Amino acid sequence: MTTTEQSPETTPPSDYGTHPGAAANHAFKWVSTGAGSLILITLAAVATFLLMEAWPAVSMPAAELGDAVSFIKPEDGQSLLEIVGYLVYGTILISVIALLLGTPVAIGIALFISHFAPRRLAQGLGYLIDLLAAVPSVVYGLWGVAVLVPFLQPFYQFLADYLGWIPIFAPPESGEVFTGRVALSAGIVLAIMIIPIISAVSREVFLQTPKLHEEAALAMGATRWEMIRMAVFPFGRSGMIGATMLGLGRALGETMAVLMIISPGLTFSPYILQPNQHNTIAAYIALQFPEANALGVNSLIAMGLALFVITLLVNMLARWVVSRRSEFSGAN
Amino acid sequence: MKAFTRSGVVLTAAALSLSLAACSASNEPAADDATASAAATSETAVELSGNLQAAGASSQESAMDAWRAGFQSLNADVTVGYDPVGSGGGIEQFLAGAVPFAGSDGLLEEAEYAAAVERCDGDAGAIHLPMYISPVAVIFNLEGVDSLNLDAETIANIFDGKITTWDDEAIASQNEGVELPSSNITVVFRSDSSGTSENFTDYLEQTSGGAWPYEATKEFSTAASQSVGADGTSAVVDTVTSTDGAIGYADASRAGDLGTVALKVGEEYVPFSPEAAANIIAASPLSDTANGENDLAYAIDRTTTDSTAYPLTLVSYHIVCQQYDDETERALVTAFEKYVASEEGQAAAAEAAGSAPLPADVSAHVESILDEIAAG
Numbered sequence: 001m002t003t004t005e006q007s008p009e010t011t012p013p014s015d016y017g018t019h020p021g022a023a024a025n026h027a028f029k030w031v032s033t034g035a036g037s038l039i040l041i042t043l044a045a046v047a048t049f050l051l052m053e054a055w056p057a058v059s060m061p062a063a064e065l066g067d068a069v070s071f072i073k074p075e076d077g078q079s080l081l082e083i084v085g086y087l088v089y090g091t092i093l094i095s096v097i098a099l100l101l102g103t104p105v106a107i108g109i110a111l112f113i114s115h116f117a118p119r120r121l122a123q124g125l126g127y128l129i130d131l132l133a134a135v136p137s138v139v140y141g142l143w144g145v146a147v148l149v150p151f152l153q154p155f156y157q158f159l160a161d162y163l164g165w166i167p168i169f170a171p172p173e174s175g176e177v178f179t180g181r182v183a184l185s186a187g188i189v190l191a192i193m194i195i196p197i198i199s200a201v202s203r204e205v206f207l208q209t210p211k212l213h214e215e216a217a218l219a220m221g222a223t224r225w226e227m228i229r230m231a232v233f234p235f236g237r238s239g240m241i242g243a244t245m246l247g248l249g250r251a252l253g254e255t256m257a258v259l260m261i262i263s264p265g266l267t268f269s270p271y272i273l274q275p276n277q278h279n280t281i282a283a284y285i286a287l288q289f290p291e292a293n294a295l296g297v298n299s300l301i302a303m304g305l306a307l308f309v310i311t312l313l314v315n316m317l318a319r320w321v322v323s324r325r326s327e328f329s330g331a332n
Numbered sequence: 333m334k335a336f337t338r339s340g341v342v343l344t345a346a347a348l349s350l351s352l353a354a355c356s357a358s359n360e361p362a363a364d365d366a367t368a369s370a371a372a373t374s375e376t377a378v379e380l381s382g383n384l385q386a387a388g389a390s391s392q393e394s395a396m397d398a399w400r401a402g403f404q405s406l407n408a409d410v411t412v413g414y415d416p417v418g419s420g421g422g423i424e425q426f427l428a429g430a431v432p433f434a435g436s437d438g439l440l441e442e443a444e445y446a447a448a449v450e451r452c453d454g455d456a457g458a459i460h461l462p463m464y465i466s467p468v469a470v471i472f473n474l475e476g477v478d479s480l481n482l483d484a485e486t487i488a489n490i491f492d493g494k495i496t497t498w499d500d501e502a503i504a505s506q507n508e509g510v511e512l513p514s515s516n517i518t519v520v521f522r523s524d525s526s527g528t529s530e531n532f533t534d535y536l537e538q539t540s541g542g543a544w545p546y547e548a549t550k551e552f553s554t555a556a557s558q559s560v561g562a563d564g565t566s567a568v569v570d571t572v573t574s575t576d577g578a579i580g581y582a583d584a585s586r587a588g589d590l591g592t593v594a595l596k597v598g599e600e601y602v603p604f605s606p607e608a609a610a611n612i613i614a615a616s617p618l619s620d621t622a623n624g625e626n627d628l629a630y631a632i633d634r635t636t637t638d639s640t641a642y643p644l645t646l647v648s649y650h651i652v653c654q655q656y657d658d659e660t661e662r663a664l665v666t667a668f669e670k671y672v673a674s675e676e677g678q679a680a681a682a683e684a685a686g687s688a689p690l691p692a693d694v695s696a697h698v699e700s701i702l703d704e705i706a707a708g
Contacts, residue, residue, distance in 0.1 A: 179518070
């Protein structure tokens with residue numbers, strides 16, 4: 001019993017042809033290869049679909065497209081390309097706010113769970129964070145619009161009153177922050193949404209730090225924080241970057257929460273406390289899709305293509321950063 | 333043992349799907365027979381059966397739920413479905429032949445009329461039947477004020493940010509005796525593409541005498557700096573409700589306890605009411621793009637001076653073929669549409685969606701048009 005089960009692990013894979021477990025091994029190989037290639041095929045199919053469906057809108061002269069699609073208004077500086085520009089800017093702006101606010105908190109939580117909290121608390125807390133990651137985005141959206149936005153409004157007024165001289169915190173014309181449905185709110189809700197993902201992954205990475213490294217650092221008289229800086233962070237850097245990129249992926253593509261919270265607009269403005277300035281690609285598509293005609297749908301798919309490209313670029317950038325750092329990480 | 337149970341499940345599933353397939357297979361011809369014999373005899377008291385799947389404007393969704401339920405309770409063997417994909421999507425599916433009729437807030441464009449001739453049997457193309465009339469209310473949140481009188485020009489200036497405070501002379505002069513605060517006006521609009529926005533901007537464009545500088549469009553835009561966009565009717569109503577000094581527009585059935593504006597029509601101020609909303613149809617001519625006299629595509633005349641009519645009204649249509657190639661389809665569509673246009677159907681929609689029932693003469697006219705729809 002035990003011998004037959006153990007032997008596939010000990011024999012080199014090249015000999016498995018004659019082994020009793022060979023059929024299963026073979027099947028497993030094909031299943032995993034199939035799963036791997038399915039991802040590639042899906043990706044290629046999505047890219048092809050986006051290109052084909054976007055083409056009628058992309059290839060059409062701007063003025064003609066403007067006549068056919070109600071939300072494209074070249075005469076008001078809102079041609080398809082310009083709208084994509086505004087939306088890419090808005091998407092990145094809001095995602096960056098989310099990352100800036102979310103990442104430090106998420107890393108802090110991960111560190112607390114992996115290195116500071118008593119074991120019992122750490123387990124419970126880790127479980128809780130994993131649960132948070134499973135909350136659907138529409139719930140975050142509802143909560144954001146019903147609870148968080150009204151709660152934040154006085155705080156925004158404070159920001160505008162005292163820090164309004166910094167361009168990004170400039171209040172609306174009247175000096176009164178009359179609504180909390182602004183880019184900063186969307187960023188904050190997205191931050192809350194990505195914290196569980198980033199901290200769950202980072203926590204696992206931090207836990208993998210070789211005990212020997214940590215103990216060596218402590219033995220040399222390092223405080224716990226110094227130990228974390230010397231042993232945990234260098235080891236976990238690529239993992240942290242990977243976790244952040246996962247979070248960014250969720251932030252970039254998030255639709256419902258942004259849709260429900262932000263009062264959208266199309267500008268390149270830096271004013272994150274003013275409504276009607278920003279929107280994200282995903283939320284814009286959701287706003288316009290229900291009433292869009294055929295060419296309108298083509299135009300929206302072109303915007304989806306832009307989002308697809310951004311996501312690919314972000315991921316490639318992350319890969320590149322991780323690979324550049326890998327020599328220091330100790331992960332290899 | 334486990335393997336046995338599993339294969340047992342598979343067998344049961346296979347048997348089930350077989351029997352289901354058998355069911356549907358035996359159903360289809362039965363439906364044909366029933367309706368075919370029905371058409372051969374009289375139109376009334378016919379046992380209809382089959383499946384009627386439509387798509388279109390989301391504005392009609394709650395009314396459509398009421399119509400589906402009502403029609404299905406009268407015709408137990410008919411299943412009616414409605415996919416609220418939006419007017420554009422509904423027209424697209426209708427023109428592609430995927431659905432037998434579409435719900436739409438807007439009228440077919442010229443190219444779409446032409447495509448409908450291709451889609452429908454014969455050369456008569458498609459027609460509009462007004463089925464859902466719903467007043468749009470201008471709602472506001474001012475403590476202690478339930479109703480305001482405003483003319484279109486003032487409303488346009490408020491929504492475009494040219495009037496920014498509630499105690500502005502233009503508002504005060506039309507509302508003597510109402511205590512208006514000096515607070516700022518927050519304009520709340522639909523951020524999504526919607527027929528409500530289109531009707532509202534169309535009203536402003538037609539009646540404000542140039543005060544509204546934009547065209548009628550599904551995408552509301554404003555120069556007002558103190559403005560908030562919200563996604564969907566519920567979000568607009570919520571935002572107005574939670575913001576002091578806010579003003580917005582929404583389907584009248586959703587106005588709730590919020591203050592509403594009585595619009596100036598002719599020399600009088602008309603608050604919204606189902607009757608006044610329905611009267612706008614009587615006050616409006618047919619569109620000059622209409623496809624013959626059976627095409628009840630109205631060019632809503634919002635500039636009417638008839639003060640029994642409420643001009644800020646959404647009229648939503650069912651777009652049907654004048655001739656269907658399939659008798660079953662024709663029988664189902666006409667029977668359903670007759671129910672929708674009937675007093676009973678309109679009352680059901682009024683209860684479920686707060687819409688305005690069709691005037692009796694329009695309802696009768698729609699029924700006579702439905703009688704003319706042929707099967708090829």
